[in-house]
Amino acid sequence: QKEVEQNSGPLSVPEGAIASLNCTYSDRGSQSFFWYRQYSGKSPELIMFIYSNGDKEDGRFTAQLNKASQYVSLLIRDSQPSDSATYLCAPTKRGYSSASKIIFGSGTRLSIRP
């Protein structure tokens, strides 16, 4: 079982619709969950993070976390062509030291069609 699983896509969504990106993770000890966006040829950049079960909203983005199901998702409302990118799910995992490490999924490629 992969540590982080995401549908690779591409996920095609019409402009203005809601894009839903899903992720499951294997480490029950994961405490923090990050969503990164990566445009082609660029480095990953943080979109949102979530620590507690439930929903967390930031502008057009909503992160949802269900630790019992080991599931985290990202919703993008009113999708724009500029949202077309690869979205990386990244839970933390306890590492060799007291600090945790971030494990990245393989990403879901999102395409917003005008």
Next chain:
Amino acid sequence: DTAVSQTPKYLVTQMGNDKSIKCEQNLGHDTMYWYKQDSKKFLKIMFSYNNKELIINETVPNRFSPKSPDKAHLNLHINSLELGDSAVYFCASRPTEGEQYFGPGTRLTVT
């Protein structure tokens, strides 16, 4: 005032050569990382240093050797380069707990 910088941005070299990539962060973070992103876009952690101490060493060929002269710098030296080493290498830094900040990446092409 770039937070995490890497040099060079592009590196084209022949098989068998030795090359180095440098990384510097001015965020004051204690932990730095090297990641490899292959053609399938999978971002795989390679190494991590915390205050100059190696804390993560994933299954990476020993041709790859990281070096951290101080907590603001983490360099990656690669010996005897192979075709399969072609990828984008990202440096990142992170406070003890929190998000990671990535450098712009170094695209390595081995011919």
